[in-house]
Amino acid sequence: MKRDLRPHQSRAIEMLRQALGAGKRRPVLQAPTGFGKTRLAAAVIEGALAKDKRVIFTVPALSLVDQTVEAFWNDGIRDIGVIQGYHGMTDWSRPVQVASVQTLQRRQIPHADVVIIDECHRWFDFYPKWMMDSAWQSRPFIGLSATPWTRGLGRYFDDLIVAAKTQDLITAGYLSPFRVFAPSHPDLTGVRTVAGDYHEGDLSGVMNDSALVADVVDTWLRRGQNRSTFCFAVDRAHAKHLQGKFAEAGVPTGYIDAYTPCRERQEIERKFQDGHIRVVCNVGCLTTGIDWDVRCIILARPTKSEMLFVQIIGRGLRLAEGKEDCLILDHSDTHLRLGFVTDIHHDVLDDGRPRVRGRGSDCIPLPKECPQCTFLKPPRTRECPACGFKTEAINHIEVTEGELIEITGRKRHGEVVSKDEEAAFYAQLKGYAQTHGYASGWAAHKFREKFDLWPGDYRQVSAMEPTPKVLSWIKSRQIAWAKSKQRHAE
């Protein structure tokens, strides 16, 4: 073995060995992004080679063949043949064959003792035919995936080995922590569901709206801290619209879809990595096998698919130098529907039968949105970790858990402000007035200055310590006032 395995990788190998020892022939090994899945696969292959066994390793896309060969090569596995079109490494005599499914299903299959199916959540009709073929029935097929939740996968595989969960890897320091804000809430009523996810055309109709697109750009400018960002859009028109608006706002922005030529993609990657491009808008094609230094994810594509959701967020969880966390700006309400990716988990493979218990939101405790800053808090968290806002501080206005903020629809200074936000703002003005010994009317006047209305309904809220956001607003008003006084004096 060329490199030592991490503890969770060794444990995964041991669990796999036990499963095979117990007679399982079709185990799935679930390993999240950042687990070192290729390293793990390399260790399995090394184990097989040591016993003079032959291995076929399949990948679900042509673009993944060379990258896989390179990774194995770097891991010290050199005796590799490739099954893909007329690839220069075609050589059946080699003990390890890296194969694209597309080519393999059209050809005769070379002999092997073990088959590893990478990204096995991407299922092909060819697989069951192969697995059930009498010549292959007794040989192990090992599925690998970060998200092995495809409908019916349990009909073909007989065991699920969860090598680690995303939260385990974050805790152990192998993945980046993340923070989520939910700045806007698209109205998806009327969007049809097809094959378990939203109808793309309907979705595009809702999401490609100019106000929503403008909000994505505005939010990133306000909160994005100029981070290197992947923006996931519904379709090409939506992604291009977003790219155009980012560019108009002066943000160097790239665009990638499944048809972007390889060379152009590499050029965008280079500019992204060296900082000349800050945002890359794309249509779900940056989900698998992409390892760029991403520090912010914009989710502008609502989905009901836990797999797509987890794959998208996974792009932002790689560690990188100087990276403290990944910022997620969710404009799709997906977190409020499916939960945090760290909470999505299934103990067993889906056997394709109608589900008795619901999945996703039915059994996962969902995050709650901070009414003040839109940060998504873990369930049952009273105090917002991002801005310090406490839900119980408001005793006059009913804020029940699980309730979305109520948008009053009034636009103040270009911002839509909810009643909760107004109440929180007033509570903090009160807090400021108390600590500075201001007269009781001061908070009400400041409130009016901000919202063009008197606090009325909110008079009963308890005073709160102001957040930096409110403090800076108060300061900006003081500066404006001082300047106007100065002008008056001149």
Ligand SMILES: [Zn+2]
């Ligand atoms: Zn907050």
